[in-house]
Amino acid sequence: MSGLLARYRELLAAGELRPDPEQAAAAERLARLQDELEVAPAATGGLLGRLLGRKPPARPRGIYMWGGVGRGKSMLMDLFHDSLAIAEKRRVHFHAFMIEVHALLREERKKESGDPILPVAATLARGFKVLAFDEMVVNNSADAMIMSRLFTALIESEGVTIVTTSNRATSELYKDGLNREHFLPFIALIERELDVLTLNGPVDYRLDRLAGMATWHMPLGDAATAQAREAFFRLTDYPPEDSAHVPSAELDLGGGRKLFVPKSLKGVAVFSFKRLCSEARGAADYLAIAQGYHTVVIVGIPQLGPDQRNEAARFVTLIDALYEHKVKLIAAADALPEDLYAAGDGRFEFDRTVSRLMEMQSLDYLALGHGED
Secondary structure, eight states, rough: OHHHHHHHHHHTTTTTSOOOOHHHHHHHHHHHHHHHHHOOOOOOOOOOHHTTOOOOOOOOOEEEESSSSSSSSHHHHHHHHHHOOOEEEEEOOOOOOOHHHHHHHHHHHHHTSSSSSHHHHHHHHHSSEEEEESSSOOOOOHHHHHHHHHHIIIIIIIIIIEEEEEOOGGGTTTTOOOOOGTTTHHHHHHHHHHHEOOOOOOOOOHHHHHHTOOSSEEESSSSHHHHHHHHHHHHHOGGGGGGOOOOOEEEEETEEEEEEEEEEEETTTOOOOOIISSSSOOOOHHHHHHOOOEEEEEEEOOOOOOHHHHHHHHHHHHHHHHHHOOEEEEEEESGGGSSOOSTTTTTHHHHHHHHHHHHSSSSSHHHHOTOOO
């Protein structure tokens, strides 16, 4: 029995998971893929292998897992990646991956040496048998225009096996997007080269974790901080006793700019209000956060006065981005939403933010998927 299946059955036996035929079938398929990857010969190096006349090794067929939020996609990806006994593996959030792709494309275009897609794919595939993506979603034309060619090169030319999760069926990717006809070959590629598995079982585990959990904690102090901290650990299944080792991250904001994320795990990020709203930031920064994380914990939100109109305006822009992408918000604040900014320039516009903050605490909002329309 593979390590993935053994761990999955332990979780069932412990009552941490409930029986779900679709989830069980996905676990079985991922376990078979593990076996195939672990016995497959090492890749001979894409372009280099072809130049040397080597026949590329057989590439195990990939997997596209899609379904509603909280159905266990990330949990299964955790089990798959953590128990996959090869070094040639990489797991990355899809949004972060595409930012990396565009940066590599810019560098390659400076060389003016023809089509940049193939050398970029070779760079991305170097040393990897499998690329595992969290939350594949396409919401801009720049990504849509290159994905078919890029992933064709990764899969067919470089021999990389793709494993990905998504909240959307393949047919719903980039739905109604600009020039979607250029994206349709990517959907055909996924359906041809990957096994498409549906996970829409009866249990929403994320909503279970949020059930009964307040999302707005006040006033500021040790109690509010502890409650926000507990929410982070519940949502990420991370042991609180190991809190000193929670992973951090750097979020790419574009243009060579990075944002330090002090706690970043399984699509959940922790920020201070000061870092997000007291520093000079714009809508593009907040959009990167909203696209990169399905849940954001913000601590240290103060009651704002008229002399903090810039902080209030940034907070409005931040909440707009989180709301529009259906990001879940856990907050430690010094006042209720309606009392956060009682007077000052932009107070009228702040009323919309108050309304959104109230809605973001509702069960209907919490049940929505990340990025869901």
